[in-house]
Amino acid sequence: MKILTSISAWQDWRNTIPSTQSVGLVPTMGALHAGHQSLIARCRRENDICAISLFVNPTQFNDQKDLTNYPNTFEDDRKLCESERVDAIFFPEYRDLYPDDYRYRVSENEVSRLLCGAHRPGHFDGVLSVVMKLLNLAQPQRAYFGEKDWQQLQLVKGMVDAFFMPVTIIGCPTIRETDQLALSSRNLLLSKTHRRKAAGFPRLLATRAPAEEVARLLEAGGFNVDYVQDFEGRRCAAIHCGGVRLIDNRPIDEGGER
Numbered sequence: 001m002k003i004l005t006s007i008s009a010w011q012d013w014r015n016t017i018p019s020t021q022s023v024g025l026v027p028t029m030g031a032l033h034a035g036h037q038s039l040i041a042r043c044r045r046e047n048d049i050c051a052i053s054l055f056v057n058p059t060q061f062n063d064q065k066d067l068t069n070y071p072n073t074f075e076d077d078r079k080l081c082e083s084e085r086v087d088a089i090f091f092p093e094y095r096d097l098y099p100d101d102y103r104y105r106v107s108e109n110e111v112s113r114l115l116c117g118a119h120r121p122g123h124f125d126g127v128l129s130v131v132m133k134l135l136n137l138a139q140p141q142r143a144y145f146g147e148k149d150w151q152q153l154q155l156v157k158g159m160v161d162a163f164f165m166p167v168t169i170i171g172c173p174t175i176r177e178t179d180q181l182a183l184s185s186r187n188l189l190l191s192k193t194h195r196r197k198a199a200g201f202p203r204l205l206a207t208r209a210p211a212e213e214v215a216r217l218l219e220a221g222g223f224n225v226d227y228v229q230d231f232e233g234r235r236c237a238a239i240h241c242g243g244v245r246l247i248d249n250r251p252i253d254e255g256g257e258r
């Protein structure tokens with residue numbers, strides 16, 4: 001497994017791959033967990049070459065504290081990638097990935113302003129810009145994203161269509177803990193008490209009550225609610241639990257308990 005830290009090393013490596021071999025890419029911000037692992041495993045199964053990027057992208061953070069606190073578990077990440085037979089890890093630095101210092105960026109003017117975009121101004125400009133860079137560098141046939149970040153997934157698909165980018169975006173189901181909390185790197189930041197309490201989030205999101213009622217119940221349960229909103233077939237929500245921001249979504253038409 002190669003660990004590539006410079007753009008030129010990554011490009012040189014990419015150039016060694018014959019055009020007859022398919023490449024899959026899993027973009028991540030590291031602190032890998034079983035959710036990421038499911039994306040990597042699928043990428044491994046569906047492609048000759050499986051690559052992953054680990055980059056905590058500063059341009060998508062509107063909150064400096066959130067960026068500073070973002071977990072970093074590089075050694076464990078490396079081991080997980082090795083055990084999943086990843087071929088290459090791309091682990092760049094900001095100044096290399098942003099030679100323009102973010103003068104150039106990709107913007108979407110509608111969906112990116114809703115939900116998470118309304119609460120994290122500029123967030124999706126940062127996400128789309130870095131994903132465009134990563135896709136241009138890796139030139140994968142397929143790239144894998146989690147449904148946990150539903151709005152992100154829709155925006156990345158939209159960008160690829162809008163710019164005629166030669167890549168297929170594959171959405172992968174959300175992996176959950178046994179108490180149904182969606183796995184997320186930020187879960188590492190929850191205290192024991194808040195981790196226990198966080199199980200109430202997916203439980204309330206799965207009820208059939210109207211979105212406003214779910215928001216009220218979450219607030220009553222001690223969470224600070226950014227939003228609960230139905231969007232493109234999903235009930236999406238973001239809350240703060242003990243200062244940690246968590247997001248989740250559920251299909252709106254799922255039978256039984258949502």
Ligand SMILES: Nc1ncnc2c1ncn2[C@@H]1O[C@H](COP(=O)(O)OP(=O)(O)OP(=O)(O)O)[C@@H](O)[C@H]1O
Pocket residue numbers: 027028029030034035036038039144145146147148149172173174175176182183184185186187
């Ligand atoms: N529980 C999960 N199930 C499936 N995919 C996931 C899960 N959590 C994250 N992913 C996907 O992994 C990719 C990388 O996500 P990222 O590195 O931001 O991790 P994260 O756990 O979402 O962290 P964060 O705490 O920042 O939300 C994204 O496409 C994301 O949707």
Ligand SMILES: CC(C)(CO)[C@@H](O)C(=O)[O-]
Pocket residue numbers: 027028029055057060127130131149152
């Ligand atoms: C897609 C991504 C890797 C871009 O930094 C990030 O938003 C994430 O991990 O979901």
Ligand code: BAL
Pocket residue numbers: 060061149
């Ligand atoms: N998975 C979304 C990345 C972020 O919260 O910035």
